[in-house]
Amino acid sequence: MLELRSRIEEVTTRILKLAAARVKLASELGRVKRELGLSVYDPRRELELAKAAVKVADEARVPREFALEVLAVLLSQGRRAQGFTLEEAESPFYSLVRQASTVNNAIRLDIGETCFTPPREALEAAVKSIERGEFRYTPAAGLPDVRARVAELLSERLGVDLKAENVALTPGAKMGVYASMAALAGLGSRVLVFKPSWPAFTEIAARLKAITIEVERRIEEDWSITEVPEADFTIVCSPDNPTGRALSRDELEHIAEKAEEHNAVLLSDETYGWLSFREHSSVLQAGCSKAVYVTSLSKAFGMTGFRAGVVVSSPSMVEKIAKVQSLAVTCVPPFIQRAAAAALETKADEQNKRKLRRLLEVAEAELASAPLRYYRPDGGLYLFPEVMVEEFAGTEFSRRLLHEGKVAVAPGSGFGAEYSRYLRITYSVGEETLKAGLAKLRDALDQYSWSRSNGKQASKVL
Numbered sequence: 006m007l008e009l010r011s012r013i014e015e016v017t018t019r020i021l022k023l024a025a026a027r028v029k030l031a032s033e034l035g036r037v038k039r040e041l042g043l044s045v046y047d048p049r050r051e052l053e054l055a056k057a058a059v060k061v062a063d064e065a066r067v068p069r070e071f072a073l074e075v076l077a078v079l080l081s082q083g084r085r086a087q088g089f090t091l092e093e094a095e096s097p098f099y100s101l102v103r104q105a106s107t108v109n110n111a112i113r114l115d116i117g118e119t120c121f122t123p124p125r126e127a128l129e130a131a132v133k134s135i136e137r138g139e140f141r142y143t144p145a146a147g148l149p150d151v152r153a154r155v156a157e158l159l160s161e162r163l164g165v166d167l168k169a170e171n172v173a174l175t176p177g178a179k180m181g182v183y184a185s186m187a188a189l190a191g192l193g194s195r196v197l198v199f200k201p202s203w204p205a206f207t208e209i210a211a212r213l214k215a216i217t218i219e220v221e222r223r224i225e226e227d228w229s230i231t232e233v234p235e236a237d238f239t240i241v242c243s244p245d246n247p248t249g250r251a252l253s254r255d256e257l258e259h260i261a262e263k264a265e266e267h268n269a270v271l272l273s274d275e276t277y278g279w280l281s282f283r284e285h286s287s288v289l290q291a292g293c294s295k296a297v298y299v300t301s302l303s304k305a306f307g308m309t310g311f312r313a314g315v316v317v318s319s320p321s322m323v324e325k326i327a328k329v330q331s332l333a334v335t336c337v338p339p340f341i342q343r344a345a346a347a348a349l350e351t352k353a354d355e356q357n358k359r360k361l362r363r364l365l366e367v368a369e370a371e372l373a374s375a376p377l378r379y380y381r382p383d384g385g386l387y388l389f390p391e392v393m394v395e396e397f398a399g400t401e402f403s404r405r406l407l408h409e410g411k412v413a414v415a416p417g418s419g420f421g422a423e424y425s426r427y428l429r430i431t432y433s434v435g436e437e438t439l440k441a442g443l444a445k446l447r448d449a450l451d452q453y454s455w456s457r458s459n460g461k462q463a464s465k466v467l
Contacts, residue, residue, distance in 0.1 A: 027079060028086045035087025044422060045087045048219040051080055052234070055195055055216050074193030077214045096204040097400045098419025098429075104404070105413035112434075112442035115403075115413035117246070117386055119433040121307030121357045123348065130347035134340035143339050145331035146323060147174035151342045155315060158349040165289045170320040173327045174337045174345065176312040178276045178301035180330065182240075183209050185297050185316060188325040189270045190215050190238040197236035201389070201420035201427070203246045203274070221423055222248075224391055228380055230256060233263040241288070242274040244281050247389040247420050247429040249382025254286040261291035270322075272297040276314075279305030279354040280361055281384035289317060297322065302345050304386060304433075305354040313337065313345035361386070361433060368432040371443035375450050386433040389417070394453060397426050402453060412445045 062072035105111050153169040160167045175181040186209050196210040197218045210217045218236055222228045228250040243252040264271040273288035288296045298317040303309040316326055379390035399416040407413050417427025
């Protein structure tokens, strides 16, 4: 026994010395990258290392999960040695949102807020719940009768067969995504994200020390998903934030087949599914045994401040997700649960979708003469245009538009470093506000384009 312990200590020491040497090499690599003006974070290289780790694990006959967990720790320390951590890095999107909150009277076209008001039935349900004394703790997944009713309503809307045990109420879709990833992914898990994407997906993965696999999509291909590499946890969003692209039934089934092949969890954020301008296809219809459906009442029902979301999956997976939620926030307040169920009983989303179509038409008319190209959204709240101006820098333009023009739009780089020529524009605000904001944006783009074509840098955006 003593000899074995001695050998284990020797091997452990050798591993730590090799890890220290790797950190030193990573620090030197970071210096070279900075000199060359390159990003420290290189998801393509990390994917190559993940593939190599899996190969070594198979050859050495050790669990792949173990190899990927070790790699995740090494990658995290390597980034830190290069002066960068995914956990602490602030997305350009959140940076702009933070700045916009300090600018008085700014026109906010940067956040996913709507001009819709909550259904009257939802407000009444919340008040009646409080008056009945429903202001105590509930089970983490929600009140049993609310879960049962939400299961019935989603079954009717999506054409599937759900029971109460398939449903958990969450404080918004973000917690639904976080709790699902924390329960079903973790250290070393390979999390597949299709870019451009909502920054929370990659930031949550970073917090969990997962290995993020990023697949770029292109506007030239209508933002379609053409590559589905092996992963442990795949995330899709339909209609998509920020592009507005919705997955077809065939596309979703193809992704589900790949998830089955890789024994992966397939999480589909369908928050914007209520606001799809075409027939909505859900992951619950795609035949994936490890499917997780996440939605929210925030956008389509005008209930952003309620923090009302829903997760649907197999009973065993819902139980794990609810366990994480119980540790983080305990439960959704019972009166919010009642309001959520009452909202789903209405057709407020259909009415709001009609309003949204009208606002999209207004936005397109206002931007018709601007130097932009974009995929016409299948649904959701956003336009994600590429600015067709030479050397366009979206982050700098957005910052100056905010501080000089008092209009906030989200820089495309917040949704993926490759999309610095793009802007995300929220068109779900009031019509007059939308027109005013887009007029200023259009004028700013015209001036920016003129200054570039004349070989100058404009002194002001507006």
